[in-house]
Amino acid sequence: MTCLIGHLAPVAMRARRERRTWLGFGCAILAGVALLLPVVVPGRAETLRQIWWITKPDAWGLVDIWSQLFYTGLCAGTVLVLALVACRARRDAVVFRTVSAVAPVLLIWAVSHGHISYLYFRYMLFTLPALAMLAGAGLATGARSRRVIAAVLAALALLTLPDQKSMREPLAHYWPGGPDFAAAARTIQRGYVPGDAIVYSRVQEEALSLGVSYYLPRDLKLRDVFLAESPTRRDDLAATQCLEPARCLWGEKRIWVVVEGNAPDPLHGLPPHPGGGASGPLRGVRRSAPHRPHGAPAA
Template structure:
């Protein structure tokens, strides 16, 4: 018996297995949501400056494979799969802002297709199409389609794994389908371990189905167990690194469970609209509703509960993979009833209009910084304008845990090679995310006639933006010959005295 027959009030719909096996899904069902999501994802994708985490992605992807693997043994192992994929991608397509973000845009478009296919399986064609189109309009979807981080790929992996589970439940005796599902779970874990909380929704669906067919418990249990064994080395390594990776995340309060929803959707209005639509789906196919509702709500609850120990993991980006479940539920609600065909277009139009401010804001130059940020591109443009071969550079490395130097370096032309005067060992050489500075700055000065200085803020004397020992070493041999202050930064040109 398949997972999807005529809609009974307390079961998931059960079409015959042949219906799905021949892949007789109308192209338009997934094409329009995919195209809409991709169009919004690509619109001005390269305009926001790379954020702090994106700069880390660029830095890691630019390292050699051996160097990258060595780094992952000490830090960021849980994001290692993404770094390796991005390393290969940038080797072919380059490292422009569009290039490094394109995998996320494509993954988000793929997620829209999965939303439509899941909605089709659970609630019917119109529900699948509506869910996919609603998904495309969520500002959080466009925002993280513009992010050179693994979140969009995680969303795609979670959505595809849900589809693989539904296929396995069509034919519980088919071991290959359970093996494919297990591989999906492994992929989710390799991209982000926190996303394995999606299994809460899978367990709810399997538990309901097991009332009629016990063997689904065996298939599900063995698949998850096999995935757990495969992921266990990463779990152990990730646990060892949590002190460095998650120590900055605060333990969540009860209000965290309220605040997270507008953060996930990147719009309070959109969150409210889709969650309201989702609650109206409760009169639909009950098992399908339970599956989607648990998939949407349980992961944040589980992560919130786990975040009251030594380490907190409660950060909204880690739970973006729940958005497809909300979209499927909203699509089911919107297409329920005889009059639903007249509701879809107006609701989509209203949602699109309501989210215009958020869609515009997330494409601003500093959109990837919560409270504004340093304009690395503007600083690089000043240096590029006056650059001369043989110039050196000094960064304020006390700011942003080393991201400051990465940001300016990224936006400088690759041919503008300048010695980093006070750099002792780069992050790449240390197999780490952080570099180390010269313990005695005076000894690190060379014979360069000109040194660029980039510091945050607008101090009258730009050397005051450096640690005292570095400032003293420079003052002894260099004088400030000119300054510009773009985007909250100070860029100064120092010339050697005498």
């Protein structure tokens, strides 16, 4: 919705000549907001559970967000300098793209000092198209020939090549030290026996469940032992878990336990002869840990 700020700038410039512009723009805004409300209203009830981990940004966070958006400070600096050069180009187009790129970040930074913080680089990616167009306009305005443009682009590509390579390494798209979902899925696939079940750590349960199941083959069926109701069926972000875990064991001979790092074992504390139809001691429990990027998955 903050994208509307960018559209507000050219509308205000045009309204000086044609006052009816405000009427059309206002109607469009009301229609768009009305269509978004069915998503925004229930979504706000889940905000704390979804982005509680985002810290309130300080003044440096407002500066650092640009290098995070471009993955490298060099690329961010080059794009921003070229965007400044674009100010010599057509005024209305430059104003529109500048406000579209900068104003949402400033507004979200300010709002993030309230009850909930929203400022995180992947949530600001929608501003990149406007910045890219500004940089292109600046390069076209400042360069005298196509050779100069090609030379600038080639130099930028060479200088940012190490960053491009690191961005394509395994786990580079995760947060630092994130779980290796693919490695955990491969470990499970190698040792899978029909009838196996699975349990996920209560720490980051939804992330582990979604991440590991994404990489597992579709024909590999594992019952999530402690899952009472899925997020899809609940129409919610979180799943419902068994209130009495021992009763949710259906006599499975083997259960894969997926935890991140040293997270608590979800099976800890269950009796050796669980209820819910298990005929004997729980045997063959296999543990698969989505380890840190520099570790190897183990079962």
